[in-house]
Amino acid sequence: MTTTTRDLPEYTDDEAAEVLRDDTGVPVGVVEKPRWTPARIAVWVAVALLGATGWTMLAVVRGEEVNTIWFVVTAVASYAIAYRFYALYVQRRVMRPDDTRATPAERVNNGRDFDPTDRRVLYGHHFAAIAGAGPLVGPVLAAQMGYLPGTLWIIFGVIVAGGVQDMLVLFYSMRRGGRSLGQMARDEIGRFGGTVAIVVVFVMLMIVLAVLALVCVNALADSPWGVFSVGCTIPIALLMGLYLRFLRPGRVSEVSIIGFLALLAAIIGGRYVAESSWGDFFHLTPTTLVVCMVIYGFLAAVLPVWLLLTPRDYLSTFMKVGTILVLAVGIIVVRPVAQMPDFTEFAFNTEGPVFAGALFPFLFITIACGALSGMHAMVSSGTTPKMIQKESQTRMIGYGGMLMESFVAIMALAAAVSLNQGIYFSMNMSGASIEATAGSSYSAEATPEQNAEAAIANLGVSDPAGNQPEIIWETVVDGEEVTLTGAPALEAVAQDVGEPSVVSRTGGAPTLAVGMANIMHNVVGGKAMMSFWYHFAIMFEALFILSAVDAVTRVARFQLGDAIGNVLPKFRDPGWRVGSWLTTGVVVAAWGSLLLMGVTDPNGGIRTLFPLFGIANQLIAACALTIVTVMVVKKGYVRWAWIPLVPLAIDTATTFTASFQKIFSSDLALGYWALHNATKDKIAAGGLEGQALADAEATVRNTAIQGTLSIAFVVLVALLMVTALLAVLRALRVGGGKEIESSEDPFEPSRFYAPSGLLVPTPLERKVEAEYAQVGDPKLLAGGHH
Amino acid sequence: MSPALERSPVLRARPAARLAAGVRAVATSVRWYVRESTGEAAYDRYVAAHAADHPDHPPLTRAQWWRARDAAREHTVTTGCC
CATH class of the missing domain: 1.20.5 (Single alpha-helices involved in coiled-coils or other helix-helix interfaces)
Structure with missing residues (x-):
């Protein structure tokens, strides 16, 4: 050792006191006290001023012309302050990471799931796992209320709710060997509570999947170009899988680049296919797409992962990173002006055509994933906690990962509100909505564009100047720039993005794609490239959703197999083909039938089902925050139990109010049962026939299913909360507010060091890293014993 | 200057x-x-670790190692995004 110790770094006394060492003197952590140098103070004052300016521009000045660049500035400054101050506060109060303690990754280190991973790499993995279509479509739909409510909730929501949930679930799961949410509920709350949590999560996964698939179907229906290019991802992924398996094993970057180029070729080629005689073959109705989706979901879940799932994840990650960069650059370069006012009338009434319901609680329900997402609790108690090197890295991965997700949501909102209001609403009103709003101006003979124009003229909403919004679109005709209004403008939009029509393309994905194309064509390619950017955006949204479809189907199938396994043990064996086919079939049938219901809903599937999706997602978050609260109390941090309780209170207020309105409201736009009974009466009164009767019968059936699901969700979550409350009371009685025994793993000393600084290590961390490189266990350094 | x-x-x-x-x-x-x-770096790390731990027999080839990894992944899929 004498030869290596020669170069050991030297520490000042202050520094030496801040280095944590194990019993053999090997450094395993650093606890630095914050030092407020003048430069640091200046930087934080500048960040705070920038944030304050941003908020002033967005929330106070609120001029007629608000630039969306302020969305980005305000968000980034607020995130920085929240990460540095609030997340650190939460960490010190209810996490208290201890770097002398080995994480599950270090303890088990099996080179498979328990794999200590560099914090920056793990950040990427974690973000790729949590980011999906949710934060993209939620804010787009919420834009019907104006730009301000969405911005406020996306930014404040992530700070007090989403980031806190993700980070705490991650930390507490890491302290428990990376156990899942359901297992933690069983351990901490009891058998009954645990079973309820597992059932809740399973049922909600089905509705989440159905709605995501519905977004995808709505984006691809009657779009030969979209169907062709998205369809191509399947053979591309299969070829990538075969290439990696047989031709060049392990060359992931290489095959990802090849796949990505093939994807671009598919997007570009889609135009020619759509225009050729083959176009009709890819012109699919929504119902046909549902069938395709169900078959695809089944196959993807039963095929080996290396063939389809893993390679498609590579593609999806590539697109994810690419698109987020493209969108950020686009907004910064183009700096579009918001066309939506701060608040629209739909924030305060229930007449919104995109979804029904006033700001409280439906803003929170609709935005969902961008501010707080229950689904993240599954990732934070799944793969990620098994890969963390040091406990003090949890803030960067859990909280930091969620901040990035929120940033994606802010950009999606910016893209949506920079779109002309008339176009936004024409795209997001279902056929039924347009017919109802257009009223006497509606004509069955007119084109959808003409009817949409009539509906916009009657829509109860105003533009930033306080006038009735107008459909306006700038385009190029015969080399000359022209500004079109009304129905011709809508036709020009469709022409520019290469779609047969853009009217009633609900679901948020097409709107975001038009918004993105509208921004990006100013950066690269002009009008000629607009259709490329549109289909690029559709492609990445579809990829996200397809990834979710097969991953969730697979996970749900394992859960179902486990559950049936309690009665018929053979179902627990994941290698038993008949069992896995049966369980997959049940899972696919469950979300497939909900999807079919959404696609054929006469009132517009997104309008009726999206609130259910939001409620389900936010109720999973309520479960996660409830379980976290129990663990915080058991740990003896009763004084700071408000940290998870504040977001839990907000979430409970919004989800329970929303469920209450969905179940009991007499407003036909809002209450499932009110509409159910009113439609039943209408049928009983007679006079309906043909399509109208079929529609009414479908409405009766769908509202019954949706209403029953609403009741089931809220009752199950309330049950879980009651059992959790009992567990908390028991813990307080036994421990009197002190730490009591929990399912936390016993302490095992860490022998490993890695920095936890955000991107670059601090100077002291660098020194310790250099020392550890010499004195540390070479086996741990090599990263894994096999 | x-x-x-x-x-x-x-x-x-x-x-x-x-x-x-x-x-x-x-x-x-x-x-x-x-x-x-x-995960491309993981195989190299495996080879290095294997050489230190078991110098008596050769490590898995890249193809074998990735197959083992795929097999392990078969049951560790998580739900991911919303």
Whole structure:
């Protein structure tokens, strides 16, 4: 050792006191006290001023012309302050990471799931796992209320709710060997509570999947170009899988680049296919797409992962990173002006055509994933906690990962509100909505564009100047720039993005794609490239959703197999083909039938089902925050139990109010049962026939299913909360507010060091890293014993 | 800047050399990040660890190692995004 110790770094006394060492003197952590140098103070004052300016521009000045660049500035400054101050506060109060303690990754280190991973790499993995279509479509739909409510909730929501949930679930799961949410509920709350949590999560996964698939179907229906290019991802992924398996094993970057180029070729080629005689073959109705989706979901879940799932994840990650960069650059370069006012009338009434319901609680329900997402609790108690090197890295991965997700949501909102209001609403009103709003101006003979124009003229909403919004679109005709209004403008939009029509393309994905194309064509390619950017955006949204479809189907199938396994043990064996086919079939049938219901809903599937999706997602978050609260109390941090309780209170207020309105409201736009009974009466009164009767019968059936699901969700979550409350009371009685025994793993000393600084290590961390490189266990350094 | 300093070959070469060094450093970090994220670096680490632990027999080939990894992944899929 004498030869290596020669170069050991030297520490000042202050520094030496801040280095944590194990019993053999090997450094395993650093606890630095914050030092407020003048430069640091200046930087934080500048960040705070920038944030304050941003908020002033967005929330106070609120001029007629608000630039969306302020969305980005305000968000980034607020995130920085929240990460540095609030997340650190939460960490010190209810996490208290201890770097002398080995994480599950270090303890088990099996080179498979328990794999200590560099914090920056793990950040990427974690973000790729949590980011999906949710934060993209939620804010787009919420834009019907104006730009301000969405911005406020996306930014404040992530700070007090989403980031806190993700980070705490991650930390507490890491302290428990990376156990899942359901297992933690069983351990901490009891058998009954645990079973309820597992059932809740399973049922909600089905509705989440159905709605995501519905977004995808709505984006691809009657779009030969979209169907062709998205369809191509399947053979591309299969070829990538075969290439990696047989031709060049392990060359992931290489095959990802090849796949990505093939994807671009598919997007570009889609135009020619759509225009050729083959176009009709890819012109699919929504119902046909549902069938395709169900078959695809089944196959993807039963095929080996290396063939389809893993390679498609590579593609999806590539697109994810690419698109987020493209969108950020686009907004910064183009700096579009918001066309939506701060608040629209739909924030305060229930007449919104995109979804029904006033700001409280439906803003929170609709935005969902961008501010707080229950689904993240599954990732934070799944793969990620098994890969963390040091406990003090949890803030960067859990909280930091969620901040990035929120940033994606802010950009999606910016893209949506920079779109002309008339176009936004024409795209997001279902056929039924347009017919109802257009009223006497509606004509069955007119084109959808003409009817949409009539509906916009009657829509109860105003533009930033306080006038009735107008459909306006700038385009190029015969080399000359022209500004079109009304129905011709809508036709020009469709022409520019290469779609047969853009009217009633609900679901948020097409709107975001038009918004993105509208921004990006100013950066690269002009009008000629607009259709490329549109289909690029559709492609990445579809990829996200397809990834979710097969991953969730697979996970749900394992859960179902486990559950049936309690009665018929053979179902627990994941290698038993008949069992896995049966369980997959049940899972696919469950979300497939909900999807079919959404696609054929006469009132517009997104309008009726999206609130259910939001409620389900936010109720999973309520479960996660409830379980976290129990663990915080058991740990003896009763004084700071408000940290998870504040977001839990907000979430409970919004989800329970929303469920209450969905179940009991007499407003036909809002209450499932009110509409159910009113439609039943209408049928009983007679006079309906043909399509109208079929529609009414479908409405009766769908509202019954949706209403029953609403009741089931809220009752199950309330049950879980009651059992959790009992567990908390028991813990307080036994421990009197002190730490009591929990399912936390016993302490095992860490022998490993890695920095936890955000991107670059601090100077002291660098020194310790250099020392550890010499004195540390070479086996741990090599990263894994096999 | 004094003429003496301007004549110094080190300083004259500085902007270009610094740029080149900077580009190299960025390229190295990007390559490291990509190899770590895709798991390509994990096989190399396995080979190094294997050589230290079991010098008596050869490690798995790249293809065998990735197959084992795929097999393990078969049951560790998580739900991911919303």
